[in-house]
Amino acid sequence: MATADQIKMLIHSHFEDDEDRFNTIVLQLAAYEAQNGHKALARDIRDIIDNSKKKVSKRKVIPFNKDLSDMILVEDSIYKLSNLVVSQDIKEKIKRIIVENKQREKLEKFGLNSRRKILIAGPPGTGKTLTASVLANELNLPICTIMVDKLITKFMGETSVKLRQIFENVKEVPGVYLFDEFDAIGAERSMDNDVGEMRRILNSFLQFIEQDDSNSLIVAATNNPKMLDQALFRRFDDVLHYKLPERDQIKSLILNRLSQYLSSKLDIEKIVDVAKTLSHSEITKACNDAIKELILNDLDSINTALMERMLQERKEAYMPSGGN
Structure with a gap:
């Protein structure tokens, strides 16, 4: 049988909504039971965990434009808010985004919109991408990562057309759309190394994000907020600065x-x-x-x-x- 400490840890991990720790402790229990000759019970415990993971990881069918298949990575997220270690201020802002989108219809009755367009800025490895995954899981949406580098390098000259197709999908298929390495699109238009095509791409993005009225969330992540065009900031409903x-x-x-x-x-x-x-x-x-x-x-x-x-x-x- 489970030890008193294991039972207490199970209860703590459940109420702290720490799924990873909960699963780890359950597997420890299975190993403990197996060592004590209760192999059938240990096997049953492992089967419960495995079946639960299969249900969580079952992919949704996303009807994306075939032309965009190599530029959009679609996944189901397993990450919860408890997996995100950030300042309390940032966590409260993320909770606010989740609550507003869960109760979107309630806000719309009063002519108000939920926060759907989020810019996240901060050093590499501080949780920007993980935040998009958390939002997707908490809102029961797929996480759709836009490969911005492929979009720019592969389709230079027709990137604005591809952006339009992406935003059409944003409207047609609800999800959390993550534009990672966003400074590749959003760099300041007056920068010396800028070229005409990049200015057109940024102008197109500004137009598309301003016109967007979908049920999707648009999350842009950047390591270099100082490089971004100032016109971008007012297009986002919230800006989160990570450290x-x-x-x-x-x-x-x-x-x-x-x-x-x-x-x-x-x-x-x-x-x-x-x-x-x-x-x-x-x-x-x-x-x-x-x-x-x-x-x-x-x-x-x-x-x-x-x-x-x-x-x-x-x-x-x-x-x-x-x-x-």
Whole structure:
């Protein structure tokens, strides 16, 4: 039978809406039952988890224009708001977007529109793409990622036509449409390296997004907000500015990912100090690296030294020893 600690962890993960942790604990329970000779029960538990995942990952049929198939990646998202580690201010703004879109019809009765056009700006790896996935899952919509680089490079000279087709799909097929690396389209029109075609593309985008009255969400993500044309900002209903994680966010990222693997003697404050200047994504990768070390070397737990080493390796990937 499950231990008291496992039962408490299950309850906590359920009410914290932490699906990843919940599934991990359930699989631990299955392994525990198998070790104690209850193999049929362990198999049943695993089957429940597997069947649940299949239902979640079942893809929706999206009737996209065939000409756009290599430019739009369509997926179902499994990420919840609880998976997003950001400041409380940003999380409240995301909650507001979700609530407004869930109650869109209520707002429309009073002549008001929900926030549907969102610009997210911030350093790489801080959760911009994940936010679009969270919005998709929370609103039960597919996440449709526009490959902006392919749109520009492959169809230079007819990009405006392709943009029109994309916005037609935005209207016809409700979803969360993510324009990643958005500065490829939205760069300031007065920049010295600008060319006439790029100005036409930006003007077309401005026109299409302003005219859009669909039930889809349009999310544009950029690492370089200073490069964007100022005319873009007023076309969006909300602008979210992301930053590198602060101490409490770093601690949450590490503890949420490694809770069942950490040594009781782990110095979390020391680890947080080492993790400063890394993005959410890099910290998560360092945690995954530590788990791999634990598994491959048959370690009992992840200690302070191991976690420091994994984080330092991530830092050195950007600032090699001896470099300037």
